[in-house]
Amino acid sequence: MKVEVAKKVLNENDRLADELRRRFETHGTLCLNLISSPGAGKTTLLERTLETLDRETRVAVLTGDIQTDNDAARLARFGFPVKQITTGGTCHLDARMIEKALADWRPNELDLLFIENVGNLVCPAGYDLGEAAKIVILSVAEGEEKPLKYPSIFSRARLMVLNKTDLLPYVPFDMERARQNARKVQPGISILEVSCTTGDGLAAWQQWLAAQHPRVRFGVAV
């Protein structure tokens, strides 16, 4: 019975996510779903992104947290629309939460919608939010075996961002092994190395984003 209810919930989520995906496609909105462990740097990567985006790019952020609206406050500083979704205990965002959050916005006028999921490398992987792509962020402080231990998200992400590369001299992280592990789980995954602290690698991240959508442009060089 537990399994049946879980299936029903997921089917309903998939149906809603398909609706969202069609809406995003109709309006030319690129929706990206950012997933990582707590503290891997999703919010900081978004800060670095928003501060360098061309002001003509119509971008918005939905940011999920179990409690607090710290992340929304951090991201709102850049002047683009940001909305917090506080899940109140739920370990992931689902399509219904996205639909509700968008209801009083105007997503049809967006070029780019970032969804920052709840900090959790497990549960968000199973919930389609209608995004064009999932992006998994892995901090080098976490260890290079994570793609093998949490294969669900790494097998579904189009891109893995290896963040906090400035910490490489101080942590036992084997970059080549991390790449191999991710590709074992998903041979076609794209991989970027960045440090949001020093700015290393952020130009490649900007190029990756710009390549996904003709209206996503960066006005400030990193």
Added chain:
Amino acid sequence: MKVEVAKKVLNENDRLADELRRRFETHGTLCLNLISSPGAGKTTLLERTLETLDRETRVAVLTGDIQTDNDAARLARFGFPVKQITTGGTCHLDARMIEKALADWRPNELDLLFIENVGNLVCPAGYDLGEAAKIVILSVAEGEEKPLKYPSIFSRARLMVLNKTDLLPYVPFDMERARQNARKVQPGISILEVSCTTGDGLAAWQQWLAAQHPRVRFGVAV
């Protein structure tokens, strides 16, 4: 209906956890449930603990992972019994998994049982495993606001271990704020600062453990 089923599952878990707790108490086994984000250092803290425990202390480890048995292999090197629980996708351990894993062991002969939960700061908080205490491990690379963002686990943990203090010079982590945030969520929480890399603070961790159980002793100074 979803809520009702979830309640039923949790009630059944609580019943089983109570049974486990009575068994542990009857046999004088101290059971500790270690919870953290992926990569915060649960396995490394256990490595440092096992290698310094007095060989007379009867200790065992149950280690949970979604996939792989890397952690069990790492921990087995110290000669104490270690058993992997591979959840196959489930985002937390539950009391049934613990009961099953213990069925062919002899937990009545243990002084100390460590349970290393799945790397997830959210879902494991809600599942009682019959432990005497939950211990939350937070890496300083994750950020000092985590107790506020993930209050469920921080409000239920008896002890917070702030790990990777060797990285403090390289990350923007405010130690005093981290302590304040944890105490905001739970005024009575104990707090230790350790670096499993340099060994700093591990003596205090040993003392904390030894204070929980008269038969837990350390043979090797850190």
